Amino acid sequence: MAELALLDRAFHAIIQRFVHTGQAPHYTELATELGLSMEDGRQLVYDLMAAGVPGWIHPGTDYIASFPPFNNQPTQYRISVDGEQKWFAQCGFEALAVRWLFPRKLVRVAAPCLDCGEPVVVEMRDSEMLSVEPKTIVGYAYSAIGGSAADRPFR
Amino acid sequence: MNLFRSEEHARRWKKYNPEFEKNLRPLSFWSEVFSGEMFRARVRSDYIFWLRSDAGKQAVQSTMAKLQ
Numbered sequence: 001m002a003e004l005a006l007l008d009r010a011f012h013a014i015i016q017r018f019v020h021t022g023q024a025p026h027y028t029e030l031a032t033e034l035g036l037s038m039e040d041g042r043q044l045v046y047d048l049m050a051a052g053v054p055g056w057i058h059p060g061t062d063y064i065a066s067f068p069p070f071n072n073q074p075t076q077y078r079i080s081v082d083g084e085q086k087w088f089a090q091c092g093f094e095a096l097a098v099r100w101l102f103p104r105k106l107v108r109v110a111a112p113c114l115d116c117g118e119p120v121v122v123e124m125r126d127s128e129m130l131s132v133e134p135k136t137i138v139g140y141a142y143s144a145i146g147g148s149a150a151d152r153p154f155r
Numbered sequence: 156m157n158l159f160r161s162e163e164h165a166r167r168w169k170k171y172n173p174e175f176e177k178n179l180r181p182l183s184f185w186s187e188v189f190s191g192e193m194f195r196a197r198v199r200s201d202y203i204f205w206l207r208s209d210a211g212k213q214a215v216q217s218t219m220a221k222l223q
Contacts, residue, residue: 007203015197051203069194077158092158096186097194114157115164122158122182127190132182136161139185142172145156145222 002047009034010044011053014067019101022086024064024072055090069094069101080108092139099124106130158182191218 002010013033017025025033031041042062049055058065058073065073068090077089079098082105089095092111099107109122120137123130159165165179192214196205205211 004204004207008201011202012200015202048203052206053203069197091156093156093185093189095158096182097189097197100190100195101198103198109158111158113160113164115159115167118160120158120160124186129183129186134160137182138159138162138165139156139178139180139182140159140165140168140171140175141156141178142170142175144175145178 001050002044006034006044007048007051010048014048014064015101018067018070018087022070022088024067024070027062027064066090069097076111076114078110080110081105093141093145096122096124099126188218188221191221193218 010030013030014024017023017029027042027045028038030036030044031038034041034044036044045057045062045064049057053067055067056065057063063072065071071077071088071090073088075088075090077092077095078085079087079089079095081087081102085108087098089098089109092109095109095111098109099105103126105125107124109120109124111120112118113120119133121131121133122137123132157165157168159168162179165171193206193211196202196211196214199205206215
């Protein structure tokens with residue numbers, strides 16, 4: 001397991017890459033940014049996930065699939081920031097936490113309802129909930145919150 | 156962990172599981188849970204270190220307590 005300071009640098013680098021581009025870095029890019037060998041960069045991604053970050057690596061690959069609150073693979077939770085849509089949230093709940101990474105900006109979550117396909121839209125700025133459409137929106141998970149990693153994308 | 160247009164929509168969802176009825180909550184509840192310090196602190200450059208500090212542990216416990 002990498003030392004804590006290195007895990008922090010990696011976490012911050014990945015989050016910042018998501019904030020600025022909407023995508024996760026590949027481990028080779030992370031390695032270069034942190035001055036590591038390619039293999040150390042690859043292992044660092046696994047160490048981060050093992051350190052308690054509730055994300056995951058796509059099975060059978062070394063690609064970051066999800067890194068909360070973001071998802072590298074598109075989900076139905078499209079996030080727009082000040083009118084620009086280039087982010088996807090890990091899930092409907094984490095979509096509500098994206099705003100903390102974009103202080104003072106208008107964050108919009110738009111997704112189809114899994115029951116009917118009609119839109120669910122939430123607009124937030126920092127602590128302020130600016131609009132909720134429809135007003136009756138609920139959140140639901142069909143298993144324990146924080147359950148197994150294999151189940152996280154589907155709850 | 157999904158958002159639905161209403162409670163009725165969530166209950167109609169094919170994967171709805173009454174065993175986890177307690178997870179069916181209004182948006183305001185989930186917004187409050189995901190406004191906790193463990194989520195806000197992700198902007199920190201020392202987030203992993205912070206999570207292991209007393210303040211970080213307290214923030215995680217506070218979030219988990221809301222989910223009980």
